Amino acid sequence: MNRGQDNPDGQRQRWPAGGPVGKMVRGIAAGIGLASETYHHHKANKASKTQAGRDADSDTAMVAQDEAEQRHDAHLLQEVDEVAWELDEAQDQVTGQSSEPHAATEEEVTGLADSFLDTHAQAPAYSPGQLSLPVVITQRRPGSRTKGFVRAYSPVLADVGIDQATFLDFLDKLNKSVQPSPWIQAINLAGLAGNAVPLPFSILISVAVKKTTDAAGELHSRSKTNRFLDRVNESFFAPRGLVALVMTWKPSQKANMFTRAEFDMQSSIATAADGSKSRRMFESSSGATSFEWPETAPLVFPALDELADAEDNDDGAAKVKKQSAIKRSGKFVGEYMDKRARAKWAGENPDSSMANATGQETFSSRYADPNHPASSGDPIALLTGGSLQAGLGRNIRGSPANDARSGLRGRHGLVGLGRGRGRGQLRSGEGSSGGRGGLLGSGIGPLSLVSGARKLLQDDVLYLMIVQRPTEEQMAEAMTYMNSVRKHELYGPISSIKVLGQLIIILHEKQAVIDILETRALKTASRPHLVFANDVVGYKDIMGMMPYNRRFRLHRKLTATQTSSKSITRFAPAQELEVSRFLSQLLADSESGSDNLQDHLNRLSGSIMLRVLYNYETRPGENDPFVNRANQVMEEFSKATSPGAWVVDLIPWLRHLPEWVPGTGFQKTAKIWRNHLMHSVEDPYNYVREQMAKGNDNVSYVAGLIKDVHRHIDAEEESVISWSAASMLNAGTDTTSAVLFSFFLAMVLSPDVQKSAQEEIDRVVGQSRLPSFEDKANLPYVQAMVQETLRWHTLAPMGFPHLTTEDDSYNGYFIPKNTLIMPAAAGLAHDPAVYHSPGDFQPGRFLEPHNEPPASDVVFGFGRRACPGRHIAEQTLFLAIAQTLAVFHIRKPVDENGNDIKVEYHMLPGVISRVKPFPYSITVRSDKRRSLIK
Ligand code: HEM
Secondary structure: OOOOOEOOOOOEOOOOOOOHHHHHHHHHHHHHHHHHHHHHHHHHHHHHHHHHHHHHOOOHHHOOHHHHHHHHHHHHHHHHHHHHHHHHHHHHHHHOOOOOOOOOOHHHHHHHHHHHHHHHOOOOOOOOOOOOOOEEEEEOOOOOOOOOEOOOEOHHHHHHOOOHHHHHHHHHHHHHHHOOOOOEEEEEHHHHHOOOOOOOHHHHHHHHHHHHHHHHOOHHHOOHHHHHHHHHHHHHHHHHOEEEEEEEEOHHHOOOOEEEEOOOOOOHHHHOOOHHHHOOEHHHHHOOOOOOOOEOOOOEOHHHHHHHHHHHOOOHHHHHHHHHHHHHHOHHHHHHHHHHHHHHHHHHOOOOHHHHHHOOOOOOOOOOOOOOHHHOOOHHHHHOOOOOOOOOOOOOOOOHHHOOOOHHHHHOOOOOEEEOOOOOOEEEOOOOOOOOOOOOOOOOHHHOOOOOOEOOOEEOOOEEEEEEOOOHHHHHHHHHHHHHHHHHHHOOOEEEEEEOOEEEEEEOOHHHHHHHHHHOHHHOOEOOOOHHHHHHHOHHHOHHHOOOOHHHHHHHHHHHHHHOOOHHHHHHHHHHHHHHHHHHHHHHHHHHOOOOHHHHHHHHHHHHHHHHHHOOOOOOOOOOHHHHHHHHHHHHHHHHOOOOOOHHHHOHHHHHOOOOOOOOHHHHHHHHHHHHHHHHHHHHHHHHHHHHHOOOOOOOHHHHHHHHHOOOOOHHHHHHHHHHHHHHHHHHHHHHHHHHHHHHHHHHHOHHHHHHHHHHHHHHHOOOOOOOHHHHHHOHHHHHHHHHHHHHOOOOOOOOOEEOOOOEEEOOEEEOOOOEEEEOHHHHHOOOOOOOOOOOOOHHHHOOOOOOOOOHHHHOOOHHHOOOOHHHHHHHHHHHHHHHHHHEEEEOOEOOOOOEOOOOOOEOOOOOOOEOOOOOEEEEOOHHHHOOOO
């Protein structure tokens, strides 16, 4: 608010009392006064009703003190909205606008934001101040004929350069934009506030702003009203450091952070004859007890100001206007105006016998009292509630500065509804904690009207809130806080469930994972026993399925010799060859407009595996027997291990029944699958032996193991080698291709990241060749992309289950033998305490200055079962990512009008989770780069 200026003599400029400022200030004071009177009038009525109820039935008065206080507390706080509604309706009466405003057409709505921004968008020339309190504007009375928000202004908005006329124009246009929309998308604070943990208000707002900003991009799903708000937020509020949000409290939809809300909805408040029954404050309805809604800014109702102002300047026209307005506005406003006129006359004629005879008029607020300095037109007096005067306003005789109702206590709020720290402590009325005082500071204290309260949200009512916009940093911190709060709130470090008698423990914290799966690895390295898959089909010799026993240890020992980071360098030529084939397939697709990315990725990872394990070269484009067999076995394996799919897993003795017994059809299936499995284990192994005999293979995994034996190989060794290779084929194909598929999605969604990677590749490698493993050390950003790909979409979101083989305990939790342990890998990879903005694809997190821990620490499993193919997988990912980005752009496709088609990330269910197929466009970056593809 403009508080005066220096004149050329360096003296403080005085505002003439009758000048525009004085008029405006008096108007505001009168408006506040009327509002305050309304509030007290309302409260008095309520109190007398309550008392009557108590007198009628004294037994019911014996309600527990606590409950009574809580209800009382709730009612008074809800009246804050009630007062706003009454004042709003009084305003309508005064202005004669009780009917529904002209409903804008769809086209008009589109133009509303433009027309508002054309007039007001220009940011203030000076840097605006801070909004000291959130401005919360309630929707018009639910169920009333007029939709939208009450037409009120808060003087604190002047501190951020938004004057009353501008704000009202905004509200009017917003209300118009509401008219044709059946619904508005609102932030459901019940969905944000969670169940038990109190969330600081600042965190809530930050999360709400972040979510709203994210949602604003999705124009398709937003109503006209939201679009109006999005535009005004972007071009009007944001440059002023503010944000406008529509919020509601809908505990019935706690799972949703956003909710579709309808202005027309008959809320419980609107329909309740007596609020005590159906009005629910959120504390009691949600079980959340400590949601902190802070003090809100005071509101004034401009039409009431004007009315009061007209009263103070009674010229002919104003008088007529006032009288007709009072007539329309109902009894209460009329009485108030009469009382004010009598008091004013008495104040101006203190010696008149008439004035003395009628006795002094009493007002609940000094602003209502025309004789009080607070309503003199002196802005300082207005701001300080009359306790300080600059001598600028009307002369008030017999200044009541010493009046018990004012003086220094005047710094407090008028209608102060404060909530003390302890539950149920409520202070109300003048002199309470309402205003935060502040003489000239924020201008909050004395103007407190329907504020000074920790405002409570009522179910299903919409609130428009203007608040200081949090910084990006605050928003990121808030998201981090939210995520960690939720996780701890919901689970703690470990949680357990029992499914069909099987105890499952889920580990949510890295430390618990390390303590249980690594430090106690000897007790937690087994696997669940699946009767059908293991015993009936025969997958018990597939490494991933084996119990923790001697044979398993032999498998792992042999495998380790061939898969260390040093040993796998010999597979590099095979990987390079297969990746270059993949590039040609992509090029062919991009030129023919085909869309076979997933097939190409499956072929890429399968071919790499067959080369690495057996030095077997697949025939491109042909029906390859090894590839077909491998695919078939993987599919059958996945069916055989589906939880709950096989009744014999629940009733193991069924497997002993002969095949002709009805209900044992699984035996037949198992026989066929076992046959396929045995071929997939033996055929490639025999192929290697043949090739070795011809001197053609001394590099493959199998050849490496056979060579290492140095003597005649025995049957057990043969079995372990062939089965471990088949296990690697089974475990390494789908996984790598699924991770690469998620990489393509990440690129579609993160063009900036793609650009950074391409810049690095171009700088380090140039354009005359493709990147290779030799470049790896010089491509830190691409390496970070491999880690980010593994982290962002966590392939095995719950890891693979480990089974305990002994009783144990951990931090007071008893973990019996035969318990399934599952690490919440996706949770760990998205732990906001470890990875900032965990939902974003940001390879930079692994580099300076963040240096967040590599994702491979958590996505490849733990302890003695950790993935033995990890280094091979990371190499394949590196090469495929580097070479693909060297030659291709991966983007969103465009529709027939040239607009980007919307692409979203969704994960599909499953122990191994793929991303849901998405639209994409892959194009070669340049002719020169095309020539690098063979
Ligand atoms: C990006 C790709 C890959 C990911 C994310 C991945 C992840 C995993 C995970 C989470 C496990 C379970 C670990 C545990 O139980 O704690 C696992 C096990 C396994 N992985 Fe991988 N893997 C990938 C690629 C590969 C590749 C390429 C191979 C083979 C070359 C492979 C072979 C295996 C085997 C044989 C097991 C079973 C280990 C056991 O039960 O002892 N994986 N992998």
